[in-house]
Amino acid sequence: MVIIDKSGVHRLEIRCCDCPNALSPDIQMFRHGFFPASFNRPKTAFTFRVLDDFLLDNLECGTSAMNYYSKLRRMTSSMFPHLVPGNTMPPPSTRHDIDQACCKDRYRELMRVARQWRQLKTMKWHGFGHLF
Numbered sequence: 375m376v377i378i379d380k381s382g383v384h385r386l387e388i389r390c391c392d393c394p395n396a397l398s399p400d401i402q403m404f405r406h407g408f409f410p411a412s413f414n415r416p417k418t419a420f421t422f423r424v425l426d427d428f429l430l431d432n433l434e435c436g437t438s439a440m441n442y443y444s445k446l447r448r449m450t451s452s453m454f455p456h457l458v459p460g461n462t463m464p465p466p467s468t469r470h471d472i473d474q475a476c477c478k479d480r481y482r483e484l485m486r487v488a489r490q491w492r493q494l495k496t497m498k499w500h501g502f503g504h505l506f
Contacts, residue, residue: 377408378480379421382450383458388419409491411483418483425491428484439485 375388390399397405400413409425410416424446431437447455497503 375416376418376480377421378418378424378446378484380424380427380446382446383480384450409487411480411487418480420484420487420491425488428488429492429495432488439488440481443479443481443484 375386377384377386377388388403390396390402396402400410400416403410403416403419407422408419409422411418411420428437428439428442431442432439444455447458450458
């Protein structure tokens with residue numbers, strides 16, 4: 375799974391509890407401070423810290439999602455930001471085209487998750503947090 379945090383973009387092995395009475399994987403991730411990019415079979419998750427930081431940067435500095443994600447990639451690998459971990463690595467025989475195939479760009483996922491995060495925070499601030 376790809377985890378995106380304030381410190382950068384990281385690939386980690388995440389295992390959710392699959393006991394008979396366990397909560398669904400997306401709820402387990404929320405409880406541990408991760409916002410999954412999808413809810414059925416999440417492969418990417420954003421930490422609450424990075425979402426709060428992006429909202430603040432966007433509000434105060436006017437930072438776009440593209441520039442913010444580019445900064446995260448640069449923090450992960452300052453020399454080779456285009457090699458930041460993505461969803462899948464290409465087989466060794468096809469790595470000559472590594473700029474295109476190596477890393478799925480998480481920019482669109484950041485935009486979608488940030489919109490959802492902003493909506494949830496706004497509802498909470500206006501007293502609708504009890505509905506969830």
